[in-house]
Amino acid sequence: MMSAGKSLLDDADSTMPALSYAVALQTLASKVGFDWSDPRGVLDKIQEEAEELLSEINAAAPDKIQAELGDLLFAITNLARHLNVDPQQALQQTNQKFYRRFSFIEQQLTHQGKSVENASLLEMDALWERSKTEQSV
Template sequence: MKPSRDIQRLIAIMAALRTPGTGCPWDLKQDFASIAPYTIEEAYEVADAIARGDLDDLKDELGDLLLQVVFHARMAEEQGVFTFDDVVLAITEKLIRRHPHVFGDTRDLTPDEVKGLWDRIKAEEKAERARRRGGTDDDEAGALAGVPVSCPALTRALKLQQKASKVGFDWNDPRAVLSKIREEADEVEAALDANDKNAAGGEIGDLIFALVNLARHLDLDPDAALRSTNAKFERRFAAIEAALTRQGKTPSGATLAEMDALWDEAKAAERDTACQDTGIAPVKRART
């Protein structure tokens, strides 16, 4: 079988991999639950390629993510539930239904009006899903309904806050959220003073939730912000390791004070590089 740009070739390859007797033993062993973690991982790898600005990598990662869709669709087809074509039909129907200002008679809407229209159509869809399942709209009427428990914690916190905000349960000023963050940090400290590890865990969760809230109020993606900080930490720690290697040392053989000083050097070097890129002269400042 040869590679192809035709989506049907990918579907045929997946079918071959899942064919008993001649297919791949690993692929045949999988089910929806076992594949789900890979689906989440591939989505994150797409986001990582975007964050790194690596479009060649993005092409490959999008292919990996598409494979996950085809894999799930194949398993559903084997159970007689739906096919890949049904998946395509469902999303095309949804996009057309949710964009009457593009595909229908509604025209000349502002971005805010489009968002309001989108929310109204989603609410109608939710009510229809409830009716199809033999329930009523009240089954999913809670303001926080519809946020999957399986969402990554940061993402779920953000979605819960967004839903609560729609019914008026929200701070009206980012600085009020910042004040809440300070309050939560004080409560973490109180738990530490009491040597209460369980209480500290709960307070740390409250602190993270408040930080997500501040990011939301500033129209920032908390997950993207944390990914950026992770990358910054990796970059600066790599600089520490490189500097220690030049000295014939390793991190385990260096003191914390030595590594802290090298961290400050890496941080200052990044700041100077950023200033050179923007044409702004670096400001001399004392070490902190």
């Protein structure tokens, strides 16, 4: 039983990186049953949060956009926890993949005597798609 003024969530280390802290908060809440029983429920929540974010984007409300984006990131982190995926590792893996693919674009444009600064988005998109087939993972 929690004492007055103390939260179960106080056991999470708030100095951790934000993704890790989110997982810690969610894990603690889960221990007392405040959680989805199925990852599909989390996916529904992600959809709800994405729709709320879109609404604030359409309303051009910067302060609310940040809050809704935070809610969306928190929900996505929750999905990672439900799927036993470390969100920090997943994002790092994607960062590396993005780096490889964008570097591929730069290299291909250099071979064509161009640069990313003077290439069109259409050209870069085509090279991006090509990088997906020519590079592993």
